Amino acid sequence: MASEKPGSIEQEQDQSLTELEQTLLSMENLDRASPEIWPEKYPGMTDFINSFTPPSTVKLPYSRQLNQEDQNYLHQLAALPTAGLISKVKELHDIAYQLGQEESKEVTRGKYLNLFKPRRQK
Numbered sequence: 001m002a003s004e005k006p007g008s009i010e011q012e013q014d015q016s017l018t019e020l021e022q023t024l025l026s027m028e029n030l031d032r033a034s035p036e037i038w039p040e041k042y043p044g045m046t047d048f049i050n051s052f053t054p055p056s057t058v059k060l061p062y063s064r065q066l067n068q069e070d071q072n073y074l075h076q077l078a079a080l081p082t083a084g085l086i087s088k089v090k091e092l093h094d095i096a097y098q099l100g101q102e103e104s105k106e107v108t109r110g111k112y113l114n115l116f117k118p119r120r121q122k
Contacts, residue, residue: 020086026093 066074080088110116 024086024089 077085077088
């Protein structure tokens with residue numbers, strides 16, 4: 001069997017796919033401490049307010065109809081070769097990572113300025 005021999009084409013393709021998968025691996029640690037930073041002022045208030053909002057009026061962002069510009073962009077992405085699509089995903093990952101870093105800096109800044117402390121009633 002040719003696929004079991006060292007140095008075969010199939011083995012090289014498997015190895016290149018493994019290397020590609022490792023470059024896409026993200027070791028980012030997502031800090032989900034937001035509820036601790038911004039606790040509800042009155043527990044249960046969010047559920048109470050949501051009980052008055054009918055679920056049919058809430059439109060999810062991905063449920064809207066695609067306009068012509070969106071359809072053209074989807075066709076452009078579909079026409080990309082695999083390497084081009086991977087580079088686009090990496091580009092989006094980098095942008096998301098940068099936004100996360102900026103958000104982390106702003107939250108830290110807010111902590112130092114005591115913006116998240118509950119105000120005392122006099």
